[in-house]
Each structure stands twice: as C-alpha cells, then as structure tokens.
Amino acid sequence: MRARLALAVSAQACELREVVLRDKPPELLQASPKATVPVLVIDDGRVIEQSLEIMLWALRRNDPGQWLRPERADLETMLALVAEFDDGFKYHLDRYKYAGRHEDADGAAALTHRAQAAAYLDRLDAQLHTTRYLFGERAALADMALAPFVRQFAQTDSRWFAAQCWAPLQTWLSAFVNSALYAQIMLKYPKWEPGTAGVLFPPGSTPVKNQLMRQTP
Template identity: 55%
Template sequence: MKTKLPILYSFRRCPYAMRARLALQSSNQQCELREIILRDKPESMLDASPKGTVPVLLLPDGTVLEESLDIMLWALNRHDPQGWLSPDAGSLDEMLTLIKHCETDFKPHLDRYKYPNRYEDVDALEQRDIAENFLIKLEALLNRSGYLFGPSPSLADMALAPFIRQFSKVDPDWFARLNYPSVQKWLTEFLDSPIFRAILKKYPRWESGDRETLFPENEPH
C-alpha cells in the first residue's frame, strides 16, 4: 500500500521556502511539492495555514508546519546524513541564536532595502547599511573555518545563505565591491553547490487535480 506523503506548498524564489527545500533535499524526505504563485494562493493552502506564507508542510497526520525553520528541524531530526544539526564548532542552540539574529537584525532591513516602496519614510541605502552590519558578524565566523560553525556546512549556513543571496541580488555590483572575502567565497560556494542547483529547479504552478510532483526527485529515505 502506498504511503501518503507530506505536502509542501512552496514558491521557488522565496528564501524561506528555499530553506525548507534545502533540508528536505539533504534529508531525502520526499513530499508532494505544490509550487504556488504568491499573488494567487490556492484555497487548500490557506485552509491549512491561513497566514498565507510559504513554506507550508502538511504532514500525513494532519500536523501543519508553517515556519521554515520548523520544517528544516523536522526533516533533519528524521535524517541528517550531512550532520547539519551537529556542527564541529558550536551547538544547535548557538546556531538557532544566529538564525534568530538574522531574522530580527538583518531581514527587516533587507526587506526595506529591497522593497522601500512598501514602507513609509524609508531610506533604502540607510537600510542597506544597517543590514550590512550582519555581514561583519558572518565574516568573523567564516574566518575561523570557512563555514559558520566548522569546516563543513551546517543548519546555520543553509538557513542564512538564501537571505544573503537575496541581499546580494538587490545591487550585485555594490555587493561585489564589499570587503568581506569570506562571505563572498561562502556565498559563491553555496550558489554553485549541487544542492542549491537541485532545489532551484523550476516546477510548473500547481493546480487542484494536477498529477503529484515529487520532491526531492530521488528515492526517499
């Protein structure tokens, strides 16, 4: 008898959705992928998660995970072949603290830099300069061993890289001139990695009645 799979509502370019797909890809936790368009969200997604943001993971038992970090931890706690939850330097709590700093000290300013017209009385360049302070913290961590918590990628690297990517793409020329060589190298390696290329694959928009799309595409663990 076929086992019912979790259902993942996702949007390819959203950094939060990227986080979830990275962990699902790494842990080889297969799900039914439903690629959506944010301006036209399906009712089935809104029924499961009325707040209407991606990613949303609907588990077979009816549990709804609607935070990207919760989805990452769910997948990696089931299977973590690359040891993302067990870094060589630091602890899970330290990684979660850094991720929290990204979400509170960096992401709000990134949003105001990237989308200044969505906010009142916002100077985009001022917001960019404030956001840049977070890169100083990352540069210091990366200078130690190449990744944020040791010589190999961890949960923190994969949870933060999609947002640094987003920051870099607002003004690529300006970002390329920044004097953060370790951050630049780390981001380039992430963008060139097989796992990032795998999760950035384009899928057609999901509509009710469509044949299921499996993600990741390889056989599940």
C-alpha cells in the same frame, strides 16, 4: 529555499505544490490560515508553517550532513544566531530589497537599511575568517538557514556587494550558490492547479503523502 534545502539533503520526499500568492488556492488557506509559504502538510495531518521549523523537522528525521551537530558550536548557539538574523537582518533586507513596498523605505532609507544589514554581514565575515563555514569546516544548519537571505542581499546590487571587503563571506556564498544542492532545489516548476497532482520532491524520491506548498519565484 530553507525548506527545500533541508528536505532535499535529508531525503524527505513530498508532493511539491508551487503556488502564486496573488492567486492563493483554497487548499493553501485550508492548510494554513496565515496564507504564506512554505507550508508543510505531513502525512499524519500535522502542519508546519515556518521554514526553520520545517528544516528542524526534516533534519531530526535524517541528518546525513550533521547540520544539527556543527563542529564548533551546539544547536542552541546556531539557533540563536539564526533568530538574530531572522529578526534583525531580515527586517533591513526587506526594506533594502523591496523599498517600494514599505512606506518608511524610500531611496535614501533603502541605503540606510542596506548599511544596517551590512553590519550583520560584517559579523559573519569576521566569523568566516577563521573557519570555512560559520561553525567549522563543514556546512551546518546556520549556514543553510542564513545563506538564502545573504543571497537575496547580494543580488539586490551585485556590483556593490562584490566591491565590499568581504572576501570570506563572498567565498562562502559562492560555494553555496555553486553547489549541487543549490542547483537541485532551484529547479523551476509549473504553477500547481487544484485537482491535479503536485511534483515529487526531491526529484527521484519515493512518493509519499507529505505536501510542501511554496511560492513560484
């Protein structure tokens, strides 16, 4: 979602190839031995293998919404917040949402991880009490980098999430999932088959040679 958000808002066209990780195509393994998605293969041959790096690449080429220039912080401050969530919040989110995949996360442990992740969301909620978005009155990189993970957390137990005293955070997340940009990036695409052309993304773009590999939901 991060990669698609930045590519769409910055109008960086690419050939999107939906892949299923349990049936990894050779082209994915050739482009990126880490064999996870997203992977962006740029027309000059460079390969970018991390979603946040794809965001930065796209926005440094075109940033119409000024996502890299928030109203009340600088880029380094935003990246520090994102890194903290990527390291801490994401760890607990995975063990809460996918408890069965982790030996250390049974039913009881999953609730512990939910509480640990919720502590991070307490901080976001407190920050959103003063501004509509995390660093001002318009969305910036931190909002768009963190919202997909907060969405995952909320969907794991939507009734529990809705019952928490997080009104600003819930409003912020609702604005994200009800936005036109969100609707654009969440379109469903068929699984890509080797030897065939991918799908042009964002829709309506001028064809280019960049290739984005992402996982079918």
